[in-house]
Every structure is written in structure tokens, then in C-alpha cells.
Amino acid sequence: MRDRVLRWRTELLLAAILLGVVAVNVSLSPFYLRTGNFVNMFQLSIEKAIVAVIMTLVIINGEIDLSVASVMGFSAAVVAALHEGGSVPFAVAVVVALLAGAGAGLLHGLFVARMGLPSLVVTIAGLIGFRGAARVLVGDRSIGDFPEWFDRLGQDPLVGRFSLAFIIFVVGIVAAGVVLQRTAFGRSVYVIGNNAEVARYSGISVARVKLALLTTSGFVAGLAGVLFAARLGSVRGNLAEGFELDIITMVLLGGVSIFGGSGTLVGVALSILIILNLRSGLGLANIQATTQTGIIGALLIASVLVPNLVDRLGSWRRRSGPAVMPPPASSDTGAGEVRPVVTDPNRTAHRG
Numbered sequence: 001m002r003d004r005v006l007r008w009r010t011e012l013l014l015a016a017i018l019l020g021v022v023a024v025n026v027s028l029s030p031f032y033l034r035t036g037n038f039v040n041m042f043q044l045s046i047e048k049a050i051v052a053v054i055m056t057l058v059i060i061n062g063e064i065d066l067s068v069a070s071v072m073g074f075s076a077a078v079v080a081a082l083h084e085g086g087s088v089p090f091a092v093a094v095v096v097a098l099l100a101g102a103g104a105g106l107l108h109g110l111f112v113a114r115m116g117l118p119s120l121v122v123t124i125a126g127l128i129g130f131r132g133a134a135r136v137l138v139g140d141r142s143i144g145d146f147p148e149w150f151d152r153l154g155q156d157p158l159v160g161r162f163s164l165a166f167i168i169f170v171v172g173i174v175a176a177g178v179v180l181q182r183t184a185f186g187r188s189v190y191v192i193g194n195n196a197e198v199a200r201y202s203g204i205s206v207a208r209v210k211l212a213l214l215t216t217s218g219f220v221a222g223l224a225g226v227l228f229a230a231r232l233g234s235v236r237g238n239l240a241e242g243f244e245l246d247i248i249t250m251v252l253l254g255g256v257s258i259f260g261g262s263g264t265l266v267g268v269a270l271s272i273l274i275i276l277n278l279r280s281g282l283g284l285a286n287i288q289a290t291t292q293t294g295i296i297g298a299l300l301i302a303s304v305l306v307p308n309l310v311d312r313l314g315s316w317r318r319r320s321g322p323a324v325m326p327p328p329a330s331s332d333t334g335a336g337e338v339r340p341v342v343t344d345p346n347r348t349a350h351r352g
Helices: 002-007 009-028 035-043 046-060 068-085 090-114 119-138 148-155 164-182 184-194 196-201 206-232 243-253 265-284 289-320
Strands: none
Touching: 009 265, 035 046, 035 164, 035 265, 046 068, 046 164, 046 184, 046 206, 046 243, 046 265, 068 090, 068 119, 068 206, 068 243, 090 119, 090 206, 148 164, 148 206, 164 184, 164 206, 164 265, 184 196, 184 206, 196 206, 243 265, 243 289, 265 289
């Protein structure tokens, strides 16, 4: 039982934080517990949650994708530009936009997996480049007037009160959990995140795993961008700008190590619920959006600093604990016999 608690201590802590946020929100407004409020809470950030799922796998693998928000804007801009041009059917424009997102991820993957460049640098370049491409495609205009079926996909519930984006999120997080915990690919993701050299000598194709993850990250970001365009009903060049902050916070706050090798999707799911409820509570308290962003930024810093401080505290406690000394060279222990002597003053050293 104690081992299980220790194993899931991060998730238990996140669940406690979530309950605390919910309790504060309930005290702030009687409207918080209404079903419509919960639906709106998910609806307003569901595209970020979808991207956070694949970002979890990328970070566990020891990489990062800072360009996801720009790729979202780029894919949405592709849909808008093709729709405005009228040269292709709208359904084809959507498919091209998804392929554009996957192509962006593939480009990042080639630089990282094949050329060995740091994903931090490559995806920062992607963040700037694809945002610029979106602005070139759309300009300062707001392009809308999309087909009715497209707007309805983003704005109307598909099953019960759940939208298509919410269903994609649920299916995505379940599928990612199965891949991460039940497949050889998922184990490779963890092993590479712990030590890429060990993984390489173990016969794992490190480059292929990284390429697959970054390409999938681009595709999912493109899908999220198209869903976001359908929900808004229009596209501008700054669509999804700054979303990468919330997405990365969702992942790191969920206990995923920024250095790779550890983390669970359960923790990320709890983290997503915390951030959605926190934003809802800040909105109920009439906190401005810019201040909300500052608070989310502080959460991001805390999610990186706290695990490191806990690790340092654990290391310090281990160093200051009872020391294990080598056995004395005494004849009463017998030749070749190894008996550790514990220097704890509350215990008597056992000498056989």
C-alpha cells in the first residue's frame, strides 16, 4: 500500500490541488457547478488539451515542441486561404491543412532526428517561421464565411452535449495511454528519454521514434488548428498565438519531467482539469486575461522548480542519513567476510 502511495504521490497531490481549486470556485460563485459552465470550460480550451496529449509523449522522450501554437495558426490559415481562393473544394482544403501540419512536424523531426539539432532551437525557429507563414497567407484580414457543416463541427455538440473536439481529446488520451504503457514503442519513448545512448545500444531506433513523435505532434497541432477555426468560424494571422505556454504548463504541472524519462498521462489529465478550473475561477473572480496568463506562467515556473527542489531535498537527506562504513580489518570477523557497520548512535553495531 505504501509503495502504491509513493508511486502515485504526484497524481494524489494533483488530485488534492484540484479539489482545493474546485472548493474555492464553489465559494466564488453559485453558477460554477452548473453543467453549462463545465461544458464551456472544456469548450474554450479543448484544442490546447488535445495538443497537450501528444506534447506529453514528446517531452517524456526528452524533446520539446515549442511551435505547436504556430502550426495550429498555420494550418488554420491554409484552410482559410484555400477557401478564399476557391480553387479547391473545402473538404480538400481541410485535408491539405492537416497534411501541412504533419509536414511541419516532419520538417522538425528531420532536423532533430537526422541532423541531431536540439529540438528547442529547431521548434523555436518553427514557432517564428510558421507564425510568419500564417500572417503571409491571411494578412491582416479575418477570413470566415466557411461552409455551414464546418462551423457546426466546431460549434455544435456531436454526441449528447459533447463536441467533436472533446470526443477527439478523450479518444486521443486513451489511445496515447495504451501506446505509452502497453506497447514496445511506448517503452522506447521512456527509455530514450532516460538515456538515448543506452537506448541506441539496446537496439532501439532513436531517430525513428523521435521522427514519429515530432511528425505526429505537427499533425495533431494542425488538427487542433482546424478545429479551432471551426469553433471560431473565422481565421486571423494571430490565431492560437501564445497557446504554447498553456500547453507546456499542462504537461509539466502533470509531473512530466522536462528532462524526459518520466511522467504519466493520468497526471497530465489532472493538470488539465486544474488549469481549466483555475481559469474558470479567475474568470468568476473577474481577473483580467493578462493577469490569468501571468498566473499560468508562474505555475509553469513552479512546475519546473518544485520537482528539482524535492529531488535536491531527497539527495540531501540521503547524504545526511546513517552512513555505511567499510568493515574494520579485525580478526574476529573472519577472513573475507563483509559485515557493514552502521554508525547510527541509536543502534548497536552488529559484529557477528
